[in-house]
Amino acid sequence: MSILDVLKERGYIEQFSHEEEIKELLDKEKVTFYIGFDPTADSLHVGHFIQLMVMSYLQKAGHRPIVLIGGGTAMVGDPSGKTDMRKMLSKEDITYNVECIKKQMEKFIDFSEGKAILVNNAEWLLNLNYIDFLRDIGVHFSVNRMLTAECFKLRLEKGLSFLEFNYMLMQAYDFLELNRRYGCKLEVGGNDQWSNILAGVDLIRRKEGKEAYGMTITLLTNSEGKKMGKTEKGALWLDPNKTSPYEFYQYWRNVNDADVEKCLRLLTFLPMEEVRKLSSLKDKEINEAKKILAFEVTKLVHGEEEAKKAQEAAEALFGGSGDLSNVPTIKISSNLIGQKLLDVLVEAKVIPSKSEGKRLIQQGGLYINNEKVSSFDEVLKEEMFKEGFMLVRKGKKSYNKIELE
RNA sequence: GGAGCGGUACCCAAGUGGCCAAAGGGGGCAGACUGUAAAUCUGUUGGCAGACGCCUUCGGUGGUUCGAAUCCACCCCGCUCCA
Structure with a gap:
């Protein structure tokens, strides 16, 4: 050919x-x-x-x-x-x-x-x-x-x-x-x-x-004709310091059903036969195609090892299994124990401001170790760090692992 | 150089002396529904404060006023027409 x-x-x-x-x-x-x-x-x-x-x-x-x-x-x-x-x-x-x-x-x-x-x-x-x-x-x-x-x-x-x-x-x-x-x-x-x-x-x-x-x-556009590869923070960068391999992986893991085929064609080297097979999957099944897409693109951009880590982190967080060691981690000083949780999260840049944090709590979108935070006055406690880390979740998809140092 | 129009929050855009932290839309975020999707619906969207309230914001700098995004002066930037 x-x-x-x-x-x-x-x-x-x-x-x-x-x-x-x-x-x-x-x-x-x-x-x-x-x-x-x-x-x-x-x-x-x-x-x-x-x-x-x-x-x-x-x-x-x-x-x-x-x-x-x-x-x-x-x-x-x-x-x-x-x-x-x-x-x-x-x-x-x-x-x-x-x-x-x-x-x-x-x-x-x-x-x-x-x-x-x-x-x-x-x-x-x-x-x-x-x-x-x-x-x-x-x-x-x-x-x-x-x-x-x-x-x-x-x-x-x-x-x-x-x-x-x-x-x-x-x-x-x-x-x-x-x-x-x-x-x-x-x-x-x-x-x-x-x-x-x-x-x-x-x-x-x-x-x-x-x-x-x-x-x-062709320019990479989605099924609605809008440019793809944009995140709330701007472009999807190839530099791992600007867009982490995990974030990168997640972007492709979450593309619209309608865009899976195009992405597989343009962003991976998978044979067309397989591209067609994967993108013909329907409903829940197409998630399998998205996993492959995310893995393949991440592999090309960040290497196989990083792609695996990203995949494992995603599986652990969303699939509920596996270990969380590859989830992106933020380290904070251990003398923050006893401080208000909101202050700590702002400090760690998990949340941009306290108002934003309060809004999250009010709307029921903030979780520590998968337990909903219901009070503005919640304090950072030693017990929150089971197995050495604390898992902060904002909404459904945004996770941060926090460790003490 | 002259004339006209304009610069408002992440973006578009209303507001032309107090009721303005500022309509509406987009986007973002959260909730419901789901499949870690889309669409839809609901809430939310400057900061600090659990409510009261306080602080910062409408191109810039000064001024008028009890009070300015809004009026005045100068300046900067953009667009249109003329040269």
Whole structure:
């Protein structure tokens, strides 16, 4: 089966610049392709993960990925599909983010023996000469055409600065540069990158007289069309310090029934046969599929050991069996014994404020060792730490294990 | 540079001198129902306080007033039209 067919079957691909040619290219040659990642935060998130999956598939099929870190483009900010200008990042933040993201990449892509390349576009963007760039690259862009591009649509209603308007040229220039340096012929990206990718394809044709190609990857949305991978705290990060493996596992364990198939297809390497089998399960049965989904995704992102721990913790908490040793734990000082429970929980950041805590108690949503807390005046007692820990539950799903130190 | 409009809580958005911790919706949280799902229904949603009440908040800084999100002055930011 052609690699492109594999990607299509799993539902990764949204658009092609030239479908036939790309298929032929990928079947016949070892293709150098690139995906860009702007360092807008100090960690990648699930949205990036899908792209890494595609990259990984292509790499396994014998093609050569270029991971382009957008240390230069992040200075400008991509307006595509955004309603507001994003806040400008300082140079220091960008440098820091680049380093963080670089480290994460190595977990997903094999960079050994030149099997993949990692570059930062700051290398060629930061020292560009404005006039030279305009004369060399700017001439090839029609403002009239840019204005009709889908990616600016929202911003033309709400306002778009010249700074961000330039983003497209910079991304197009990246593609050209990679084409020149490494013979990169294909740019892949999220579907919101379509206009930017086409701009690069066109630029290479004009400057080099060569054909270049682009394709876009579906964005991870749920059955209601909303972006997935968001939690109350923001994105679902790949960095275990920002989103713990347990939280990560739980997110996938709790996806809607209707989204199970899509997630299995896009976020795991399970064979399609199995994906279909699992997602055809109904009612309670589909929980089994969700467990597998959660385990597999967590395994890919955090490794098998962490995935097992997360799974064990979940089983212990929700299945009522097994030991709780892998449940995320907070340590507090033992001299807090005798203090008001609410104060302690605020201190331990289990609860954001005392008002919030009182509300929880009032509504019957706070439990210590599975016993409902009914009084605001409850005090932290030694006896609460059976077997060395206390289990705090907020509502139905949020657990924290607290230990003394 | 000129003219007009606007900046309200996590987001959208009402409020134009006291009844405003601020309508409504979204989101979040909790409860019921369930399958650790969705949908639905109910409650809740600044902080401190068991009620009273106190403190901080309506772009910023000053001012008017017994009293300001609301009036005045200056400033900052955004949008639209003109140049």
